[in-house]
Amino acid sequence: MSAPLDKPQQPKVSEREARRVAEAAREQDWRKPSFAKELFLGRLRLDLIHPHPMPPPEDARRGEEFLATLRDFCETKIDSAQIEREAKIPDEVINGLKELGALGMKIDREYGGLGLTQVYYNKALALVGSANPALGALLSAHQSIGVPQPLKLFGTQEQKAAFLPRLARTDISAFLLTEPDVGSDPARLATTAVPDGDSYVMDGVKLWTTNGVVADLLVVMARVPKSEGHKGGITAFVVEADAPGVTVEKRNAFMGLRGLENGVTRFHQVRVPAANRIGAEGAGLKIALTTLNTGRLSLPAMCVGAGKWCLKIAREWSSVREQWGKPVALHEAVGSKISFIAATTFALEAVLDLSSQMADEDRNDIRIEAALAKLYGSEMAWLMADELVQIRGGRGFETAESLAARGERAVPAEQILRDLRINRIFEGSTEIMHLLIAREAVDAHLKVAGDIIDPDKPFSAKAKAGANAAGFYAKWLPKLVTGPGQLPRAYAEFHPDGHPDLSVHLRYAERTARKLARSTFYGMSRWQGRMETKQGFLGRIVDIGAELFAMSAACVRAELLRTTEDYGREAYQLADVFCRQSRIRVEELFTRLWSNTDDLDGKVVKGVLSGTYTWLEQGIVDPSGEGPWIAEAAPGPSQHDNVHRPIR
Numbered sequence: 001m002s003a004p005l006d007k008p009q010q011p012k013v014s015e016r017e018a019r020r021v022a023e024a025a026r027e028q029d030w031r032k033p034s035f036a037k038e039l040f041l042g043r044l045r046l047d048l049i050h051p052h053p054m055p056p057p058e059d060a061r062r063g064e065e066f067l068a069t070l071r072d073f074c075e076t077k078i079d080s081a082q083i084e085r086e087a088k089i090p091d092e093v094i095n096g097l098k099e100l101g102a103l104g105m106k107i108d109r110e111y112g113g114l115g116l117t118q119v120y121y122n123k124a125l126a127l128v129g130s131a132n133p134a135l136g137a138l139l140s141a142h143q144s145i146g147v148p149q150p151l152k153l154f155g156t157q158e159q160k161a162a163f164l165p166r167l168a169r170t171d172i173s174a175f176l177l178t179e180p181d182v183g184s185d186p187a188r189l190a191t192t193a194v195p196d197g198d199s200y201v202m203d204g205v206k207l208w209t210t211n212g213v214v215a216d217l218l219v220v221m222a223r224v225p226k227s228e229g230h231k232g233g234i235t236a237f238v239v240e241a242d243a244p245g246v247t248v249e250k251r252n253a254f255m256g257l258r259g260l261e262n263g264v265t266r267f268h269q270v271r272v273p274a275a276n277r278i279g280a281e282g283a284g285l286k287i288a289l290t291t292l293n294t295g296r297l298s299l300p301a302m303c304v305g306a307g308k309w310c311l312k313i314a315r316e317w318s319s320v321r322e323q324w325g326k327p328v329a330l331h332e333a334v335g336s337k338i339s340f341i342a343a344t345t346f347a348l349e350a351v352l353d354l355s356s357q358m359a360d361e362d363r364n365d366i367r368i369e370a371a372l373a374k375l376y377g378s379e380m381a382w383l384m385a386d387e388l389v390q391i392r393g394g395r396g397f398e399t400a401e402s403l404a405a406r407g408e409r410a411v412p413a414e415q416i417l418r419d420l421r422i423n424r425i426f427e428g429s430t431e432i433m434h435l436l437i438a439r440e441a442v443d444a445h446l447k448v449a450g451d452i453i454d455p456d457k458p459f460s461a462k463a464k465a466g467a468n469a470a471g472f473y474a475k476w477l478p479k480l481v482t483g484p485g486q487l488p489r490a491y492a493e494f495h496p497d498g499h500p501d502l503s504v505h506l507r508y509a510e511r512t513a514r515k516l517a518r519s520t521f522y523g524m525s526r527w528q529g530r531m532e533t534k535q536g537f538l539g540r541i542v543d544i545g546a547e548l549f550a551m552s553a554a555c556v557r558a559e560l561l562r563t564t565e566d567y568g569r570e571a572y573q574l575a576d577v578f579c580r581q582s583r584i585r586v587e588e589l590f591t592r593l594w595s596n597t598d599d600l601d602g603k604v605v606k607g608v609l610s611g612t613y614t615w616l617e618q619g620i621v622d623p624s625g626e627g628p629w630i631a632e633a634a635p636g637p638s639q640h641d642n643v644h645r646p647i648r
Helices: 015-025 035-040 057-077 080-086 091-100 118-131 133-145 148-154 157-169 284-295 298-320 332-361 367-392 400-405 413-424 430-441 443-453 459-480 503-533 535-564 568-594 598-610
Strands: 173-176 192-196 199-210 217-224 233-240 246-251 262-273
Touching (some): 035 367, 035 535, 057 091, 057 118, 080 400, 091 133, 118 133, 118 298, 133 148, 133 173, 133 199, 133 298, 133 413, 148 157, 148 233, 148 284, 157 217, 173 199, 199 217, 217 262, 217 284, 233 262, 233 284, 284 367, 298 332, 367 413, 367 430, 367 535, 430 443, 430 535, 443 503, 459 503, 503 535, 535 598
Parallel strands (some): 173 217, 192 217
Antiparallel strands (some): 192 199, 199 262, 217 233
16 A cells, blocks of 8 residues: 655654765765865965966956956846845846856856856856846856756766757756755655656655746756665756646745745656666765855855945945044944955955866865855855944845935845845855865864774774874874974065065964864864764864965965056955954954853753743744644645746
8 A cells, every 4th residue: 555645755864874875975085185175184285276376368358258248237137126126037137148148157168158167157146146136046046056067067968968058048947955854964855756667757845946936947856766776865857847747836935035936846746757867876965065066156156246245335335424523434333344344355255266266277176165165155245244234324224115215325235134144054054064064174084083983883993993093193293283384484475575464374374274183183082973963163163264264365366466456455455454353263263162152052952942941931922823843745746836937
């Protein structure tokens, strides 16, 4: 008898099994050097990023030409206020972007795309995102994580020929992984794709499908049952959005990105040709993670654009708004906020451009750099937008529409705060990014000593690991004692005459990288197998690494601009200020590694969950509606109208 369809067929997965699935999906080997990986091991490999890599002249020429065309379109064809007001991007705007070739920015020219480099693709996203963040999200979801990128990396020639020309000019794509009860724990994925002859039959429900409402092609992650001739496992498929059995049941609404076409998509007995499977069965998660290695760079690109806009508005507003006889910018309390926005925007652009150029050159493994760029960019952009709202005061809290109605400039400061908030959740929340990066940062340790702390390993394996670890640490630990950061003349090229001294910051970064590596080792020695539960400690380790990466990128970018632009001195000044601000944050994070309330917080949490503090909740009214916390997503035919709306 078949199982009833009134309850979700949710796989029951233990914590250990969930970790095993996640571990199997990550790239195991390091075939290329990584600046960030070396940084976490205590080595400042400046030679990997300096001199700053540059795009080939022809790539730069084509990129600049497209940016000029795109800028004109953004200035003349996009009405951001209308998108915000109507919660919808007009079809003519999307069709206009199609005509420009914006759907194919990252698709190779042989398939009808523009073939832009990662550097110029990100510059384009920053530009479009500044015009309207929902538009930037549409283009990013289509190309960075949608069908084009996994096909580029893992698709067959037949798949590329069939789909990429459509995706370059006419068809919008979406990426479908998340489910109503599955977020960053894909081991519990419930959507299935059952082999049936030369096809798979797909059933399930996907949530938060960015672009899903208007998409023509979908990349869907589904679980293939293991059977004779089928390895099974989570697998990636290209699915036609108008295939029989595909229903977009709802368009979701959010606090920000009001033009986002994000929905709930149901699959009921959807027949997907086996030829549409991307890669092998069971390779879906690895495909998703590999796609995100560069795909994550799209979010910091739009964060850079947001930072530039925040700086422009802060400059213009605070120079005309007077308090106590002088512009508010000249009051230290406000001026410090403007300095933070300017310096941080410079550093974010440095991190983005460096990571993007390294992605284009493909000489380095940038999985950690891209993750750090996403983490750091999303957190810092949110802080910059919050500071802009504070600088604007009451006008920062007032909507642009209301400001215009009063006869003032319609500055959407509160909107950018709402729009940016999702970036701390999109494509891996800050908390998940901390864990993902931490896992990569301690990879070298786990490879030599992991069996020692693994309770499932036999004594013989632990003994062998102990011998390997002894050899590794005997060579590694002494190198963490001294380094170039203690030599007064190290990195002297970063202190040219008449410029702020950036060499002092690189020496600090080198010393601090060694201190970071020692702290990681101390943590592993102290907690051993419990290290993975120390998420507060691991998060701070990652945040220190992010600051050191940003400092290094800012210094390298400043030196590049000194030799190539007329504003090199000013770039050095911004890099200097950023590094000084960053160093204060780093020292605070080091203090909090060992002096924190993590253990006490855990006790309070247990009390909260057990109801110990319910008395504290008295005296309020809860305006929330009725209903389950998580909607059921039982497989079966849809009971809703299809709100799928392809744009032609």
